Amino acid sequence: MPKIYRLGEYAEALEGVSLIVGEGLCSNIYVVGREKATVIDTGVGNILNPVWPQLSELGVEPSNVDKVVLTHAHHDHAMGAFLILERAGPKVYVHEEDTRYIASRLGDSLVKVREGDVIETELWPLNVYWTPGHTSGSMSLYNQEHRILFSGDTVFPDGYYGRYDGESGSYEATVESLRKLDGLDVEFLLSGHGSPVLEDGNRHIDMALRSATRWS
Numbered sequence: 001m002p003k004i005y006r007l008g009e010y011a012e013a014l015e016g017v018s019l020i021v022g023e024g025l026c027s028n029i030y031v032v033g034r035e036k037a038t039v040i041d042t043g044v045g046n047i048l049n050p051v052w053p054q055l056s057e058l059g060v061e062p063s064n065v066d067k068v069v070l071t072h073a074h075h076d077h078a079m080g081a082f083l084i085l086e087r088a089g090p091k092v093y094v095h096e097e098d099t100r101y102i103a104s105r106l107g108d109s110l111v112k113v114r115e116g117d118v119i120e121t122e123l124w125p126l127n128v129y130w131t132p133g134h135t136s137g138s139m140s141l142y143n144q145e146h147r148i149l150f151s152g153d154t155v156f157p158d159g160y161y162g163r164y165d166g167e168s169g170s171y172e173a174t175v176e177s178l179r180k181l182d183g184l185d186v187e188f189l190l191s192g193h194g195s196p197v198l199e200d201g202n203r204h205i206d207m208a209l210r211s212a213t214r215w216s
């Protein structure tokens with residue numbers, strides 16, 4: 001069973017945020033709040049990553065799932081949403097550029113979002129930053145007050161960044177997106193794969209930007 005972390009045990013600003021670590025080819029799942037939880041990315045939704053038992057361990061039952069936000073529509077982040085929708089009725093927030101992969105299956109649950117939108121959670125608001133490159137509709141979610149960035153597959157710890165060789169990927173867009181995120185004040189970098197960064201997230205984003213532009 002994948003590991004579950006209550007990130008508030010590591011940093012006060014992350015009180016109420018939990019991380020369900022993806023097992024195998026599966027994204028991390030972040031859970032913001034508990035009574036009216038927002039689930040950020042949902043994993044691949046397979047036997048190793050069953051979503052509901054993991055949410056239940058955090059005290060999040062079907063009636064507690066208020067929103068699902070997908071940082072992009074790749075299946076290792078998005079398929080778990082369909083397990084969630086089997087038992088609960090949250091709206092599913094996807095950047096408008098990525099909805100073509102998933103709109104027909106989400107039906108009325110889909111909410112299209114774009115740069116500048118604000119997604120309210122039980123704890124605090126999340127600002128939507130459009131960060132294409134890994135996919136054309138990749139987005140990052142930022143809470144300014146606590147300096148938390150959910151970066152999906154746009155940027156990872158230790159100077160890594162998302163692959164841009166997929167169908168709607170773009171190297172140029174990746175660099176621009178890393179530049180955009182580099183302009184934010186980030187302490188906590190919570191990415192789609194890998195460990196959470198609990199200190200000086202900006203250093204990691206800066207490393208990724210420098211690494212991505214080294215040859216250009």
Ligand SMILES: [Zn+2]
Nearest residue numbers: 072074134153
């Ligand atoms: Zn991806």
